[in-house]
Amino acid sequence: MSKLIFERSVPGSSAFSLPEGDVPSVELQDSLQGFLRESDPPLPEVSEVEVVRHFTELSTKAFGVDSGMYPLGSCTMKYNPKINEWAARLPGIAGLHPDQPEETVQGALELMYELEQMLCEITGMNRYTLQPASGAHGEMTGASLIKAYHEQRQDFRRKKMVVPDSSHGTNPATAHMLGFELVEVRSNERGLVDVDDLCSLMSDEIAGLMLTNPNTLGLFEEEILEISKVVHEAGGLLYYDGANLNAVMGVARPGDMGFDIVHLNLHKTFGTPHGGGGPGAGPVGVKEFLVDLLPIPLVGKKDGQYCLDYDVPHSIGKVQSFYGNFGVMAKAYAYIKALGGKGIREACRHAVLNANYLRHNLSDFYEITYDRLCKHEFVASAVRQKKECGVTALDVAKRLIDYGYHPPTIYFPLIVDEGLMIEPTETETKERLDGFIEAMQEIAKEAKENPELVKEAPTNAPIRRVDEVTAARRPILKWK
Amino acid sequence: MAYTPNPPQVVREMLGSMGLRDINELFIDIPEELHLNRELDLGESLSELELRKKMNELARKNVSIDDCPCFLGAGAYDHYIPAVVEHVLSRSEFVTAYTPYQAELSQGVLQSIFEYQSMICSLTGMEVCNASMLDGGSSLAEACSLAVDATRRKKILAAGTINPRYLKVLHTYAHGKGIEVATIPDHDGLFDADEMIKMIDKDTAAAVIQFPNFYGFLEPEIEKIEAAVHKVKGLLIIAVDPISLGILKSPADWGADIAVGEGQSLGNPLSFGGPYLGFFAANKKLMRRVPGRLVGETKDLDGKRAFVLTLQAREQHIRREKASSNICSNEALCALAAAVYLSIVGPKGLRSIAVRCHELACYARSRLQDAGFSLYQVPFFKEFPVRLSDPLAANSALLKEGIIGGYELGDALLFAFTEKRTKKEIDKMVDVLKGVQA
Numbered sequence: 001m002s003k004l005i006f007e008r009s010v011p012g013s014s015a016f017s018l019p020e021g022d023v024p025s026v027e028l029q030d031s032l033q034g035f036l037r038e039s040d041p042p043l044p045e046v047s048e049v050e051v052v053r054h055f056t057e058l059s060t061k062a063f064g065v066d067s068g069m070y071p072l073g074s075c076t077m078k079y080n081p082k083i084n085e086w087a088a089r090l091p092g093i094a095g096l097h098p099d100q101p102e103e104t105v106q107g108a109l110e111l112m113y114e115l116e117q118m119l120c121e122i123t124g125m126n127r128y129t130l131q132p133a134s135g136a137h138g139e140m141t142g143a144s145l146i147k148a149y150h151e152q153r154q155d156f157r158r159k160k161m162v163v164p165d166s167s168h169g170t171n172p173a174t175a176h177m178l179g180f181e182l183v184e185v186r187s188n189e190r191g192l193v194d195v196d197d198l199c200s201l202m203s204d205e206i207a208g209l210m211l212t213n214p215n216t217l218g219l220f221e222e223e224i225l226e227i228s229k230v231v232h233e234a235g236g237l238l239y240y241d242g243a244n245l246n247a248v249m250g251v252a253r254p255g256d257m258g259f260d261i262v263h264l265n266l267h268k269t270f271g272t273p274h275g276g277g278g279p280g281a282g283p284v285g286v287k288e289f290l291v292d293l294l295p296i297p298l299v300g301k302k303d304g305q306y307c308l309d310y311d312v313p314h315s316i317g318k319v320q321s322f323y324g325n326f327g328v329m330a331k332a333y334a335y336i337k338a339l340g341g342k343g344i345r346e347a348c349r350h351a352v353l354n355a356n357y358l359r360h361n362l363s364d365f366y367e368i369t370y371d372r373l374c375k376h377e378f379v380a381s382a383v384r385q386k387k388e389c390g391v392t393a394l395d396v397a398k399r400l401i402d403y404g405y406h407p408p409t410i411y412f413p414l415i416v417d418e419g420l421m422i423e424p425t426e427t428e429t430k431e432r433l434d435g436f437i438e439a440m441q442e443i444a445k446e447a448k449e450n451p452e453l454v455k456e457a458p459t460n461a462p463i464r465r466v467d468e469v470t471a472a473r474r475p476i477l478k479w480k
Numbered sequence: 481m482a483y484t485p486n487p488p489q490v491v492r493e494m495l496g497s498m499g500l501r502d503i504n505e506l507f508i509d510i511p512e513e514l515h516l517n518r519e520l521d522l523g524e525s526l527s528e529l530e531l532r533k534k535m536n537e538l539a540r541k542n543v544s545i546d547d548c549p550c551f552l553g554a555g556a557y558d559h560y561i562p563a564v565v566e567h568v569l570s571r572s573e574f575v576t577a578y579t580p581y582q583a584e585l586s587q588g589v590l591q592s593i594f595e596y597q598s599m600i601c602s603l604t605g606m607e608v609c610n611a612s613m614l615d616g617g618s619s620l621a622e623a624c625s626l627a628v629d630a631t632r633r634k635k636i637l638a639a640g641t642i643n644p645r646y647l648k649v650l651h652t653y654a655h656g657k658g659i660e661v662a663t664i665p666d667h668d669g670l671f672d673a674d675e676m677i678k679m680i681d682k683d684t685a686a687a688v689i690q691f692p693n694f695y696g697f698l699e700p701e702i703e704k705i706e707a708a709v710h711k712v713k714g715l716l717i718i719a720v721d722p723i724s725l726g727i728l729k730s731p732a733d734w735g736a737d738i739a740v741g742e743g744q745s746l747g748n749p750l751s752f753g754g755p756y757l758g759f760f761a762a763n764k765k766l767m768r769r770v771p772g773r774l775v776g777e778t779k780d781l782d783g784k785r786a787f788v789l790t791l792q793a794r795e796q797h798i799r800r801e802k803a804s805s806n807i808c809s810n811e812a813l814c815a816l817a818a819a820v821y822l823s824i825v826g827p828k829g830l831r832s833i834a835v836r837c838h839e840l841a842c843y844a845r846s847r848l849q850d851a852g853f854s855l856y857q858v859p860f861f862k863e864f865p866v867r868l869s870d871p872l873a874a875n876s877a878l879l880k881e882g883i884i885g886g887y888e889l890g891d892a893l894l895f896a897f898t899e900k901r902t903k904k905e906i907d908k909m910v911d912v913l914k915g916v917q918a
Contacts, residue, residue: 001785002587005595005823016562016829018836022903023843028727028835031842032859035698037729040827041602048564051823055568061588064576072578079483080576083528083535088751089566091546092539098753099552099887100543101879107541108752121521133614133754134809136796144656173796173806177625178656182801220509251507252514267809271483273572275813276589277579277611277773279755282809295652317652321555321617321645321742322753334535338481340525350484352506353494360498373509401585406578412797429485430494461584463780471778471790475767477608479598 002057006044006479015048061462062276063406069432071358073377073409073421074168074216076246076268078351081338084272084331093330098322102307108326109306112299115333116283122336122344123245123262124255125285129294131324135243138263138282139174139210141295144316145261145286146208146237147178148293152314158207158236164193166217166413171210171241180207187415191217191370195226202234212241213257214248216413216421217370218355218377228258237261245269246425247352247375250345260287270332281328295319350426351376354433358424361437365444369416377423379416380408386418391447391454393418398465399446399457403439481528545750545884549905553863553896554694554887555616555643556753557745559723559833560900562824565747565817574816579773579809583788590787593775593812596819603725603822604739605732606761611773612815613758613807616742617649620688620719622771622805623738623760624650627686627715628659629804630769635683636661637709639671641693642719659685669693669856669865673701677708684714691718691734695894696841696863697856698728706735722746722759722818724861726827726834731761738762747821748814757814768794771805833899837862840897840906847910853917865892866913874916881912 028036046054064070070077087093096105116128132138143161150158161180163171165187172182183201188194192215209231214220221227231238240259246269248254254262266272267280274280286294292314300309308323339347352375359378363371366380385391397407397420409421424433446454458464486494495503507515526534550558569575573588580586580593593611600609613619624636636654638647640663647663654661664676676687687709691699702718709716715737720730723745731739743757744750762770768791776790796803825833841862849855854867866886868874871893878885883905886893897906 002591004591004598005819006598014826014828015564015823016825016832018832018899021836021839023839023906026835026839026842028838031838032698032727032861034700035728035859037725037727037733040831041605041725041730043599043602043822043825043827043830045826045828046823048824051820052564052567054823055592055820056571058588058592059568059571059573061586061591062571062573062577062580063582063585064573066572066576070578075578077578081481081483083481083531085570085575086532087535087539089749090535090539091544092542093535094749094751095544095546096542096752097545097550097552097558097750097884098556099554100550100884101875104543104879104884105752107538110541111538118522133618133811134807136806136808137614137618140653140656140806144652147656169796169798169800169803170806170808172801173799173803176801176803177653177806179658222509222511224514225511248510250516250520252510252516256514256516265809273575273813274578274809275811276574276577276586276593276816277812278614278809279811279814280809281755317655318645318648319618319652320754321615321643321649321756325754325756326752327749327755330535334531336522337526337534338528338531339483339522341520341522343482343525344520344522346482346484349503349506350486350491353486353491353503356498356506357494373506375509397582398584401582406585407582426484430490458584462587463584463784463786464782466583466780466786466788467778468788468790471776471788472793475774475790476777477594477597477767477774477790478601479595 004479005046005054008046008050008054009044011045013045013047015046015051068404069428069436070406071408071422071424072406073423074243076423076425078271078425079427080271080273081335084334087334088327088330106306109299111330111333113301113306115329116299118336119264119283119285122249123285124253125262126288127291128283128285130283130329131295131320132282132284133320133325134278134280135263135265135282136170136174137319138284139170140177141284141319142239142261142263143174143178145290145293148316149237149290150207157205160205161207162201162209166215166415168241168243191219192221193227195223198227199230202230204235206234206236208237208239210239210241212244214244214375217379218374219370220375224257243268244376246348249348251348260290266328266332271335272328272331279325279328281325347426354424354426354428357433358422362440365441377421380420380422381416382418382420385447389447389451391451393420395454396420396443399443399454400439401458402460405436405439481525548882548884549901550884551886551895551909552884554894555645555742556750557896557898558750558900559745559898561747561749564824565820568820569813569817580789583786587787590775592816592819594777594787596815597775599819599822600759600761603722604761605730606739607764608767608770609761610770611775612810612812613760613772614811615756615758617646619740619758619760620646621650621653623717623740624659624686625653625657626769627717630766631685631714633683633685634660636686636688637676637679637684638663638688639690640664640666641671641695642690643694669695669697669858670699673704676705680708680712682712684709684712686715686717688717691720692724692861695865696860698859702734723834726830737766743818746818748817755811755814757811757818769804772807772810836899837897840901844897844906851910851914863894863896865889865894867892868917874913877916878909878912883909
């Protein structure tokens with residue numbers, strides 16, 4: 001157990017000093033009368049060496065892609081190239097105020113301009129806003145665009161948003177935030193959108209369909225062109241949740257599939273790190289007919305100079321205070337430049353190869369829901385283990401920790417019982433994949449022979465399983 | 481560069497083990513007409529050496545605040561970042577981790593977020609703080625959305641002295657959700673409190689104030705607004721500059737129900753506008769409506785103290801359309817930077833930084849006043865506007881002298897003074913302005 005930084009506090013300790021002041025001191029009671037706080041905020045007082053040791057100790061209790069394989073389905077936990085971290089910290093990248101005169105930030109604007117063009121090429125869209133700061137933020141932007149599109153056409157009946165029953169939780173949450181009524185389309189027996197069901201849902205009240213392709217089962221929506229036709233004929237728009245773009249980049253493009261709006265996750269597909277939960281970046285791309293609705297500003301080019309363009313006639317406004325997570329953009333830009341067109345396709349191919357290799361080798365031990373060609377991920381299930389030995393997907397996940405692997409995403413998508421959603425990404429070696437397969441085999445064996453061992457797991461981690469119920473019933477959310 | 485580690489013969493071996501010969505066979509489920517069948521036009525791949533050159537070239541086309549004194553603020557500030565912050569943020573266990581869903585493997589991340597939550601509560605005086613929002617503007621918009629849900633009312637009254645970009649973001653969110661936002665006009669750098677009080681009624685979900693306000697001024701009528709909005713059972717939302725909380729009254733002192741703000745100042749670089757850190761703190765009554773991740777303290781099976789993501793029934797991955805927000809990724813690493821920053825500076829350091837900013841601003845003001853510039857007679861913290869006949873020309877003149885000037889307000893420039901500024905830099909800035917105005 002690590003002490004809290006507050007528990008390391010020794011009054012009078014200090015790790016900070018300012019240079020001697022060279023301007024007159026001010027009597028705060030005069031200049032700020034009535035606005036002053038009565039006492040200093042209760043922050044810890046810790047020496048520099050102890051601050052460093054504290055956070056270093058905490059880092060040893062964290063697990064990143066650099067620590068080991070991280071097959072967390074839907075999260076695309078690929079290796080994050082170190083050169084990109086260096087680039088984002090350059091003074092000419094990190095040391096720019098967002099309101100500096102344009103002539104002093106030409107390099108930054110060029111980077112954004114070029115990144116936009118590269119994203120357009122990769123996805124087959126016409127323009128991008130780089131402003132959204134995360135995938136869900138991109139969804140919110142995209143759903144706002146759908147709403148604005150219909151409103152602009154004076155079509156106020158379109159209050160319904162369709163999402164598949166296998167969708168990410170952010171899709172329905174986003175639609176709800178925008179005031180849409182939610183309609184769920186069923187998956188068919190092949191794990192794909194049931195096109196007959198989709199047809200039956202269509203009406204002049206449909207605003208659009210939010211879809212991931214490949215979907216959250218890792219399966220390519222083979223009838224995507226038909227789906228596109230159905231939605232468009234009903235007057236709706238087709239929205240691409242880019243969470244799974246890694247599975248098709250360089251091979252096929254959402255723009256060619258008929259999608260009108262696309263959001264990307266630079267922190268998934270384009271190799272920027274997840275930072276323990278963020279920051280990410282969620283650029284949103286659109287087809288030509290929606291460009292006038294994009295958030296302001298866009299990045300433009302005029303007389304050879306890059307500029308921020310606020311002239312977007314029907315813009316939905318702003319979704320972030322400035323221009324988006326520029327530091328993340330710089331890393332994604334460097335990533336795409338490093339790979340080039342060929343490398344992007346190779347990354348995709350290897351991601352799909354690794355996923356199929358795992359699926360192929362795990363299918364003897366675990367039920368694979370929809371066991372056929374997958375893309376970048378697939379969903380295994382512990383139903384067999386649960387039925388035969390009382391060992392659940394959660395137990396399998398926790399036991400993987402003992403074997404040195406980050407667990408897969410579990411109990412998702414919701415349409416699979418005891419789901420283990422596995423996404424190895426392209427940056428794992430065959431040796432690592434074989435090690436993972438072996439661990440999964442071993443756990444399946446343990447489930448039969450010694451189920452308690454699996455149910456007790458992890459035993460080889462900084463802590464054992466936690467009491468989540470008490471945490472939620474009597475929440476302690478801060479140090480007292 | 482390629483980051484795919486398996487060489488061609490290993491790829492062949494893997495394909496062979498599945499009875500495949502060509503990697504393209506893995507894509508036969510994609511309809512033929514959708515295959516791109518050409519290479520993406522993204523240029524040749526670059527070696528690391530070439531990439532380093534390329535990134536350096538781009539970076540050098542910019543003027544960095546490392547090379548020029550920067551008087552820009554307006555929501556993003558050039559505060560000093562102690563070396564320890566960057567050091568901790570280079571620990572790749574933190575950097576390359578995902579959201580800490582698996583508590584057993586993520587105690588380090590969870591504990592750091594718990595400490596961050598505790599520190600923001602210390603600063604703001606609030607009882608609950610989440611693990612971070614996307615930035616100051618979206619945090620304010622989400623606070624208004626919470627107020628609407630909690631009160632089942634539709635009307636938000638926003639002071640006209642709130643950062644105009646925050647208001648713009650608020651309008652985008654509000655339009656989506658069908659929230660009415662009324663912006664209260666401002667005069668001479670302060671919003672019209674009487675007008676706001678007149679408009680507060682039983683349909684008011686919240687009154688929203690920024691303190692110090694966008695112009696750096698200290699709004700004098702918060703107490704009256706607090707009484708009026710609470711009388712009708714609406715909420716009070718205050719957006720704050722966290723550095724100011726080293727010396728100024730906290731949102732809790734003013735009676736706020738929700739405190740939000742931009743946390744970039746706490747150890748995060750300016751980075752041309754992002755990634756930044758929205759903080760979001762609230763009183764305990766609103767705990768189960770707070771958007772985003774919350775880390776709680778609990779115990780493991782052996783009774784050891786442990787940390788875990790909690791109250792997840794608010795969140796999108798559990799509740800889907802019934803979630804309190806759609807937020808998923810947040811700004812965890814920026815929150816870690818804030819936690820390290822606040823640990824390094826401590827209460828006395830934060831106070832000294834706040835005092836220094838204020839003193840430098842006071843010095844600049846007195847120099848400008850002596851030089852005959854037109855200034856507002858309102859208390860301020862670290863930022864204030866200077867009326868100028870030609871703000872653009874003034875900024876150009878400053879830039880010529882190697883100074884990044886103020887934020888353009890139309891008839892004025894808004895200047896910010898962080899602890900990094902010096903007497904010499906201020907003297908030079910004032911002299912240039914004098915030259916332009918003369």
